[in-house]
Amino acid sequence: MVYENPDGIRIGLEVHVQLNKLKTKLFCGCSTEYHDSEPNTHVCPVCLGLPGSLPVLNEKAVEFAIKVGLALNCNIVEQTQFHRKNYYYPDLPKNFQTTQYDFPIAANGKIIIEGEDGEHIVGITRAHIEEDPARLQHMGTIDRSKGTLINYNRSGMTLIEIVSEPDMRSPKEARRYLEKLRSILDYLGVFDGDLEGAMKADANVSVFWGDRVEVKNISSFKGLERALVYEIMRQKNHIRRGGEIVMETRHFDEARGVTISMRTKEEEHDYRYFPEPDLVPLRVADWVPDVRKTLPELPDAKRERFMEQYGLGETHARALTTEIKVANFFEEVASKVDPKDAAVWVSDILKGELNYRELSINAFTVEDIVAVVGLVTGNKITEQSGVEIIRTVLDDGGKPQDIVEKKGLLKVEDDIVAKAVEEAVAENPEAVADYLGGKEKSLNFIVGKVMQKTKGRADAREAREKVLAKLNE
Ligand SMILES: Nc1ncnc2c1ncn2[C@@H]1O[C@H](COP(=O)(O)OP(=O)(O)OP(=O)(O)O)[C@@H](O)[C@H]1O
Numbered sequence: 001m002v003y004e005n006p007d008g009i010r011i012g013l014e015v016h017v018q019l020n021k022l023k024t025k026l027f028c029g030c031s032t033e034y035h036d037s038e039p040n041t042h043v044c045p046v047c048l049g050l051p052g053s054l055p056v057l058n059e060k061a062v063e064f065a066i067k068v069g070l071a072l073n074c075n076i077v078e079q080t081q082f083h084r085k086n087y088y089y090p091d092l093p094k095n096f097q098t099t100q101y102d103f104p105i106a107a108n109g110k111i112i113i114e115g116e117d118g119e120h121i122v123g124i125t126r127a128h129i130e131e132d133p134a135r136l137q138h139m140g141t142i143d144r145s146k147g148t149l150i151n152y153n154r155s156g157m158t159l160i161e162i163v164s165e166p167d168m169r170s171p172k173e174a175r176r177y178l179e180k181l182r183s184i185l186d187y188l189g190v191f192d193g194d195l196e197g198a199m200k201a202d203a204n205v206s207v208f209w210g211d212r213v214e215v216k217n218i219s220s221f222k223g224l225e226r227a228l229v230y231e232i233m234r235q236k237n238h239i240r241r242g243g244e245i246v247m248e249t250r251h252f253d254e255a256r257g258v259t260i261s262m263r264t265k266e267e268e269h270d271y272r273y274f275p276e277p278d279l280v281p282l283r284v285a286d287w288v289p290d291v292r293k294t295l296p297e298l299p300d301a302k303r304e305r306f307m308e309q310y311g312l313g314e315t316h317a318r319a320l321t322t323e324i325k326v327a328n329f330f331e332e333v334a335s336k337v338d339p340k341d342a343a344v345w346v347s348d349i350l351k352g353e354l355n356y357r358e359l360s361i362n363a364f365t366v367e368d369i370v371a372v373v374g375l376v377t378g379n380k381i382t383e384q385s386g387v388e389i390i391r392t393v394l395d396d397g398g399k400p401q402d403i404v405e406k407k408g409l410l411k412v413e414d415d416i417v418a419k420a421v422e423e424a425v426a427e428n429p430e431a432v433a434d435y436l437g438g439k440e441k442s443l444n445f446i447v448g449k450v451m452q453k454t455k456g457r458a459d460a461r462e463a464r465e466k467v468l469a470k471l472n473e
């Protein structure tokens with residue numbers, strides 16, 4: 001199957017990733033752990049941009065950026081350089097953002113995603129380091145705000161802007177790209193994606209191979225997909241009515257699910273980029289071999305290995321390798337029980353229960369899931385009881401063994417099931433006659449009676465087989 005892209009859709013993302021696992025900010029010693037702090041408490045003259053303050057580059061930030069670049073299959077530049085991007089806005093009191101321009105730290109990479117027609121390669125144009133500006137808090141909505149508060153705790157945090165080629169052909173592919181990117185960054189241990197502001201995307205989109213519109217303020221995977229679906233529809237309608245698409249910046253209104261025009265797109269020359277005189281050019285070529293050694297096994301490689309080593313299908317392998325924590329959890333479980341059982345219980349059952357409760361894998365222990373799988377595969381409890389134990393541990397706490405006892409979940413002995421089958425058949429002659437007369441549904445009725453008699457502790461599938469055997473005697 002080849003995807004034709006009939007509407008000529010192109011989507012390119014600019015993703016800002018905050019390297020919040022660094023201990024200090026990009027150009028000063030302020031701590032990065034501000035997320036639970038009062039506004040404007042993690043600041044100094046440098047990150048406030050006060051006149052006369054001088055930046056000192058965080059070495060670890062450069063190292064992390066190289067690591068990201070390598071993980072995205074980029075070339076790392078020999079020598080990098082910072083530039084000033086000039087603009088006037090209260091989120092940056094010094095009136096310029098220190099960023100990179102013609103010597104970004106990394107360029108020409110790629111990410112493989114699950115595309116509309118199978119594996120699809122998305123080019124990475126470049127990844128560069130820049131400082132995060134302050135956080136503006138509008139009172140009300142951005143287009144109709146009475147006033148704005150500014151929190152400078154965030155300002156000076158290390159960002160990497162990762163710019164993709166316009167290689168995505170649908171909102172779904174854009175979402176897959178963002179998910180894949182997050183997964184890779186998660187593996188690298190450079191950021192905690194759950195923290196506020198850890199990852200932000202601007203989506204550029206065009207239709208019929210035309211000019212792009214940039215949509216800002218996207219804050220979730222779902223938001224990205226919705227914003228793009230809306231924007232593509234808007235552009236197509238606009239063209240259908242004889243309109244023309246001009247380069248502009250639009251804002252995604254999450255609550256209303258629409259994009260609103262903010263301004264025409266600023267041109268590059270508007271920013272008057274020039275080299276940052278307070279920071280010398282930095283030769284990074286020699287760092288690369290050492291940083292490369294710190295690269296972990298990445299999601300694609302781990303997925304392949306899981307399929308080979310544990311005999312998992314692609315779907316399981318994919319689901320189990322999206323998050324590094326889940327992958328590690330699975331491998332521990334798989335070292336103690338049959339890996340295929342481990343895959344089913346961790347990926348299909350446990351993850352489902354966790355997602356439903358918005359919990360991470362940390363909310364469950366390897367020991368407990370191993371106990372549950374052991375009970376089920378040892379034929380001590382039914383699968384349904386296994387699920388019930390997981391739910392109970394998550395909702396009320398407790399240990400699987402104790403829950404089994406407290407709730408009386410041990411499977412009833414074979415002879416008790418046999419007796420219940422015997423009784424159910426004897427007590428319901430009409431249903432038996434109906435079934436033998438061709439009414440398939442009556443079988444369910446009789447099995448239901450067996451389950452009632454065993455208080456649900458019989459395995460429903462086994463009970464069904466036993467009833468069938470009895471009826472066919
Ligand atoms: N016709 C197009 N349709 C969709 N996306 C496009 C098109 N042309 C370019 N793009 C995408 O637009 C993005 C441009 O990002 P880039 O950071 O280079 O510039 P910018 O948006 O002008 O700058 P800024 O960082 O100031 O927003 C890239 O992701 C690129 O793939």
Ligand SMILES: [Mg+2]
Pocket residue numbers: 014161163
């Ligand atoms: Mg950009």
Ligand SMILES: [Mg+2]
Pocket residue numbers: 014202214
């Ligand atoms: Mg942009």
